[in-house]
Amino acid sequence: MSEPAKGFVSFVSSGPGDPDLLTLRAARRLAEADAILFDDLSAGPILEHARPGADLVGVGKRAGRASPRQDHVSRLLVDYAATGARVVRLKSGDAGIFGRLEEEITALRAAGIGYEIVPGVTAASAAAAAAEIPLTRRLTARRLQFVTGHDVTGALPEELNLAALADPQATTVVYMARRTFAELAARVIAAGLPPDTPALMAEGVSTPEQRLTRAPLADLAAQLRDTPAGPAAPAIVLYGALADGPATEGET
């Protein structure tokens, strides 16, 4: 965690969106940064922690679109750090969970630039908290697993570990679930998971747009299948041995 003269990059986890869910360390890194490179999802009120005069650089990618720009982001990171700047690379949720850090870390190492990762609150934790339920339960939900709704091509991955994903004794969280959840649900139901398995969708979790929907797995899948595509808040879906919670639908 030494800071070489040639600059330093902090991969800072922004948490799910509410600036109140930044860690103390993340808030301090933002306040001290000379430059902040941020994705679409992590922008907004979180950037109010930046000091006046810091460079704020949007480098957002859209889910499912091929990203010729990844090279560009890595180069930008290296270029900023090479000026001796304190650079924050802001990532939504926990940077280490589906944050796609590999390419950027590889580029920094190749350039001999030091970095750190500041861990944060992942969307699954925030979604369960918003629904006032735990993610695990001692007797019925002892395994917790996170997957994404699409691979690099933007589609649901062909190869799924259905023995893992159709396990009624686990809580499964699907990140970036909106476009492919109906297909995923059909496959886990075909693999034996009951269609009435409890499920919860959290859209825009911890933001003013937050919306929680509780429904049986098959119903939630049908609802997502019938919703026209379009711009919408990011959605994650939890299913499995979910605890009952007071939240059934609505906003907080």
Add this chain to the structure above:
Amino acid sequence: MSEPAKGFVSFVSSGPGDPDLLTLRAARRLAEADAILFDDLSAGPILEHARPGADLVGVGKRAGRASPRQDHVSRLLVDYAATGARVVRLKSGDAGIFGRLEEEITALRAAGIGYEIVPGVTAASAAAAAAEIPLTRRLTARRLQFVTGHDVTGALPEELNLAALADPQATTVVYMARRTFAELAARVIAAGLPPDTPALMAEGVSTPEQRLTRAPLADLAAQLRDTPAGPAAPAIVLYGALADGPATEGET
């Protein structure tokens, strides 16, 4: 999130141990609390965020011991809240992940006392950040799963989903791994996971006692099997398609 006259309980995630990894909301809840009920793991410097005069009540349980005291903790929570106090129930890591909230939530609901869950940084995120690696990788580690090393009896659960746990395409994180990891490793290796699968043990993550050990799965298991039991910092183990990282052994 309305606060009824009869008091209110915030389940506050303390993060892995370093007070710097509290969220802004968690720090504020601690500073405003009339009473804080904490476990062993989450004590220490984090409690310095409490206001002078707040009741600090240790209700720690030891891993693996049957807990006749759970009823006691639930009653204490209800009793404190019933006085109209703002009560914080501090939980290490993310409260919703292996935080055993069910009994306490059930007791609060039965007593008609409101509560909220403040999400936080789970140990897995902090361990990967300390090792300077992401928990997931786009092509090789697309599923991330968390399990505990023991069930309510303190032993490794009899029924394990080995198709899930021996999957080389996942990153698996075993919480409370110290006593039973050797047995778990033997079972996943018998189920087909290569013995040289990369693994990382993180002890006392984010605390001054932090120690990271990187070794092939079978070697790490042997090392844990040969270590005499005794008081020691909590240990979590990550294995699977782990990224290479600069951290091989030592302290930060």
